[in-house]
Amino acid sequence: xxxxxxxxxxxxxxxxxxxxxxxxxxxxxxxxxxxxxxxxxxxxxxxxxxxxxxxxxxxxxxxxxxxxxxxxxxxxxxxxxxxxxxxxxxxxxxxxxxxxxxxxxxxxxxxxxxxxxxxxxxxxxxxxxxxxxxxxxxxxxxxxxxxxxxxxxxxxxxxxxxxxxxxxxxxxxxxxxxxxxxxxxxxxxxxxxxxxxxxxxxxxxxxxxxxxxxxxxxxxxxxxxxxxxxxxxxxxxxxxxxxxxxxxxxxxxxxxxxxxxxxxxxxxxxxxxxxxxxxxxxxxxxxxxxxxxxxxxxxxxxxxxxxxxxxxxxxxxxxxxxxxxxxxxxxxxxxxxxxxxxxxxxxxxxxxxxxxxxxxxxxxxxxxxxxxxxxxxxxxxxxxxxxxxxxxxxxxxxxxxxxxxxxxxxxxxxxxxxxxxxxxxxxxxxxxxxxxxxxxxxxxxxxxxxxxxxxxxxxxxxxxxxxxxxxxxxxxxxxxxxxxxxxxxxxxxxxxxxxxxxxxxxxxxxxxxxxxxxxxxxxxx
Amino acid sequence: xxxxxxxxxxxxxxxxxxxxxxxxxxxxxxxxxxxxxxxxxxxxxxxxxxxxxxxxxxxxxxxxxxxxxxxxxxxxxxxxxxxxxxxxxxxxxxxxxxxxxxxxxxxxxxxxxxxxxxxxxxxxxxxxxxxxxxxxxxxxxxxxxxxxxxxxxxxxxxxxxxxxxxxxxxxxxxxxxxxxxxxxxxxxxxxxxxxxxxxxxxxxxxxxxxxxxxxxxxxxxxxxxxxxxxxxxxxxxxxxxxxxxxxxxxxxxxxxxxxxxxxxxxxxxxxxxxxxxxxxxxxxxxxxxxxxxxxxxxxxxxxxxxxxxxxxxxxxxxxxx
Numbered sequence: 134x135x136x137x138x139x140x141x142x143x144x145x146x147x148x149x150x151x152x153x154x155x156x157x158x159x160x161x162x163x164x165x166x167x168x169x170x171x172x173x174x175x176x177x178x179x180x181x182x183x184x185x186x187x188x189x190x191x192x193x194x195x196x197x198x199x200x201x202x203x204x205x206x207x208x209x210x211x212x213x214x215x216x217x218x219x220x221x222x223x224x225x226x227x228x229x230x231x232x233x234x235x236x237x238x239x240x241x242x243x244x245x246x247x248x249x250x251x252x253x254x255x256x257x258x259x260x261x262x263x264x265x266x267x268x269x270x271x272x273x274x275x276x277x278x279x280x281x282x283x284x285x286x287x288x289x290x291x292x293x294x295x296x297x298x299x300x301x302x303x304x305x306x307x308x309x310x311x312x313x314x315x316x317x318x319x320x321x322x323x324x325x326x327x328x329x330x331x332x333x334x335x336x337x338x339x340x341x342x343x344x345x346x347x348x349x350x351x352x353x354x355x356x357x358x359x360x361x362x363x364x365x366x367x368x369x370x371x372x373x374x375x376x377x378x379x380x381x382x383x384x385x386x387x388x389x390x391x392x393x394x395x396x397x398x399x400x401x402x403x404x405x406x407x408x409x410x411x412x413x414x415x416x417x418x419x420x421x422x423x424x425x426x427x428x429x430x431x432x433x434x435x436x437x438x439x440x441x442x443x444x445x446x447x448x449x450x451x452x453x454x455x456x457x458x459x460x461x462x463x464x465x466x467x468x469x470x471x472x473x474x475x476x477x478x479x480x481x482x483x484x485x486x487x488x489x490x491x492x493x494x495x496x497x498x499x500x501x502x503x504x505x506x507x508x509x510x511x512x513x514x515x516x517x518x519x520x521x522x523x524x525x526x527x528x529x530x531x532x533x534x535x536x537x538x539x540x541x542x543x544x545x546x547x548x549x550x551x552x553x554x555x556x557x558x559x560x561x562x563x564x565x566x567x568x569x570x571x572x573x574x575x576x577x578x579x580x581x582x583x584x585x586x587x588x589x590x591x592x593x594x595x596x597x598x599x600x601x602x603x604x605x606x607x608x609x610x611x612x613x614x615x616x617x618x619x620x621x622x623x624x625x626x627x628x629x630x631x632x633x634x635x636x637x638x639x640x641x642x643x644x645x646x647x648x649x650x651x652x653x654x655x656x657x658x
Numbered sequence: 659x660x661x662x663x664x665x666x667x668x669x670x671x672x673x674x675x676x677x678x679x680x681x682x683x684x685x686x687x688x689x690x691x692x693x694x695x696x697x698x699x700x701x702x703x704x705x706x707x708x709x710x711x712x713x714x715x716x717x718x719x720x721x722x723x724x725x726x727x728x729x730x731x732x733x734x735x736x737x738x739x740x741x742x743x744x745x746x747x748x749x750x751x752x753x754x755x756x757x758x759x760x761x762x763x764x765x766x767x768x769x770x771x772x773x774x775x776x777x778x779x780x781x782x783x784x785x786x787x788x789x790x791x792x793x794x795x796x797x798x799x800x801x802x803x804x805x806x807x808x809x810x811x812x813x814x815x816x817x818x819x820x821x822x823x824x825x826x827x828x829x830x831x832x833x834x835x836x837x838x839x840x841x842x843x844x845x846x847x848x849x850x851x852x853x854x855x856x857x858x859x860x861x862x863x864x865x866x867x868x869x870x871x872x873x874x875x876x877x878x879x880x881x882x883x884x885x886x887x888x889x890x891x892x893x894x895x896x897x898x899x900x901x902x903x904x905x906x907x908x909x910x911x912x913x914x915x916x917x918x919x920x921x922x923x924x925x926x927x928x929x930x931x932x933x934x935x936x937x938x939x940x941x942x943x944x945x946x947x948x949x950x951x952x953x954x955x956x957x958x959x960x961x962x963x964x965x966x967x968x969x970x971x972x973x974x975x976x977x978x979x
Contacts, residue, residue: 509919
């Protein structure tokens with residue numbers, strides 16, 4: 134009966150009720166579904182068949198709200214392996230039926246049977262994982278020169294161009310942001326790309342110029358009205374063995390894609406070709422070629438048809454090579470070069486040249502292992518601490534609530550993280566551990582005050598208040614010690630500061646107060 | 659004093675220690691200050707020899723770091739010899755990481771005198787196909803990173819100090835709390851130098867955490883001694899100590915477990931620094947801060963009243979207004 138009464142007073146205490154309410158809200162924000170399987174759409178390549186069929190990933194949506202693929206051609210998809218092994222078998226120009234939790238799409242496979250969707254395992258919670266835990270690439274870029282204060286929009290513009298460039302390339306799982314203190318940087322995180330792709334895409338300024346007789350006729354970005362990305366207008370034309378021996382052959386493939394340039398650019402081209410003469414050896418063409426430069430390096434040169442002399446033409450084909458040791462390699466190289474050039478023509482050049490200040494790559498298996506490992510470490514740490522608390526006080530009445538309080542604090546921090554969409558990384562997890570750690574310290578302060586109250590009959594409220602005097606002092610000092618970190622180190626330790634701060638704040642406002650209430654009820658005779 | 663002897667009749671080791679702690683606090687006070695002086699000496703030596711007060715890792719000074727998953731045991735010494743031979747210009751260090759004693763990864767760290775791709779291919783030459791995660795930091799970025807986090811550390815100290823002053827409003831005890839935290843950080847940094855542990859960004863985060871943990875116990879001690887009125891100063895210190903040691907025990911337990919079982923280098927570094935710092939914190943809180951508080955009260959009471967000694971012996975509460 135007394136147990137019942139105590140339980141009743143615990144669950145009617147307002148401090149406990151506030152905790153329960155917060156926990157429910159946190160769980161709702163996290164929405165854990167550990168047994169969920171299937172895959173979600175991670176990214177869709179621009180102008181791919183999936184893109185044309187109207188499939189579009191929404192990068193802003195919560196992880197649990199991402200579009201989930203249920204079946205492909207009526208074959209259920211449970212894992213990403215299921216998906217990729219089926220997709221490999223798709224042939225060119227075939228109709229593919231993709232059923233998702235939102236709707237059913239009918240699409241036609243493109244070249245090589247590709248459909249242009251990258252998937253990932255369906256998330257089981259709303260928690261977003263940072264780069265350390267998913268695997269991926271983080272790059273910190275530094276403008277080649279310090280930008281003055283009135284030039285700061287240059288940095289914003291660069292961020293926007295980079296984002297657009299990565300998007301046009303078909304990467305959607307990206308983070309691009311500027312950092313202005315202590316120095317100007319741009320932070321880029323990409324989860325699903327190779328190091329080479331990222332370096333190529335953001336490492337070059339992407340200044341594209343087409344020149345005739347050393348006169349620029351058009352540049353990438355503003356002069357370009359349209360870029361063809363797929364279909365007959367963008368393809369690999371031919372592959373051939375160009376040189377080398379049997380042991381060391383070299384193949385080359387040529388890509389070609391259509392663009393439309395602006396009327397002004399076409400006029401410029403007309404002016405540049407007006408006074409050219411016919412090539413004496415090859416009278417079908419003019420005696421000057423059009424040279425394509427990327428970041429001041431020649432990519433390709435194209436002969437100009439004789440009939441184009443002095444005529445403002447807006448539709449132009451851009452071409453270039455891809456070289457490799459095998460035909461396959463050359464083909465892939467050509468595809469890659471084409472994609473890069475298409476992207477750069479479409480998005481234009483970056484306003485400022487960028488240098489790599491930091492590059493960090495975490496392999497996906499390592500990331501996954503970090504996730505599992507940090508979960509395990511957190512769990513073992515919490516249990517160990519509970520055992521130590523039990524050994525010290527020899528009372529389940531104290532060790533039990535202490536354990537529950539620690540778990541509650543972790544759940545509240547995670548709930549908050551899910552709500553605001555933090556990408557949890559290893560530093561953030563370290564922050565959660567610190568917060569739970571100071572939580573135990575505070576619980577011990579509370580317990581000892583209450584136990585002292587047990588020995589000398591004293592005012593309970595006063596005891597708890599005495600404990601909270603110490604707790605609040607410790608809270609404020611820890612906060613001011615941790616928060617300066619928020620502004621430093623290119624933001625790489627920001628989440629550590631935030632998780633710690635949020636954790637201890639929830640601690641002093643909610644969980645540790647509930648703990649005090651429970652301990653008071655349980656220990657009071 | 660007689661009274662106290664009677665109280666702990668079964669003369670255990672513990673009461674002997676308590677007695678020693680009670681009577682010899684001035685001598686015990688020498689220990690933390692000796693540590694502080696030695697640590698400062700070490701740091702001055704470090705600055706004189708290397709030009710920097712702490713040995714910085716690649717993330718803070720620029721360099722290459724390649725984490726290689728150990729699918730089978732990797733002989734780091736052998737690899738170190740091989741790579742150092744291949745790249746005589748670069749300063750290459752190899753670290754082995756383990757979870758519960760089992761090697762999981764190695765981390766090859768090098769100065770920027772080599773090319774990342776070449777380094778990886780040489781590692782592959784030696785180890786075969788590897789699963790690896792590289793990281794490359796430009797020197798100026800590393801330095802800027804270090805500078806900014808170091809400024810954060812200074813700001814953290816200043817704000818913490820102001821808060822402590824605001825809380826206690828009495829100069830000597832406030833300074834004792836701040837001194838304890840400062841000594842803790844300085845001793846920890848010197849120990850890192852002696853052990854040859856290089857500072858990483860995670861390490862700086864750990865030093866900031868340490869301020870928090872260190873001040874926690876100091877505030878507990880000072881609050882109990884300054885704001886409570888039951889028992890003698892010494893009894894209040896012992897009461898605070900019981901709580902404080904339990905706090906340290908739980909934190910140390912968690913830190914040690916995390917150190918043993920975590921795989922990520924950043925965790926290992928954070929936990930190593932916390933472990934060293936928390937051990938120093940025991941000395942800095944219970945010998946330095948507590949000793950200074952007792953000295954303060956002794957001086958204060960001597961000034962105020964001659965009865966102080968009689969009162970302490972008669973085991974009554976000491977009025978401290």
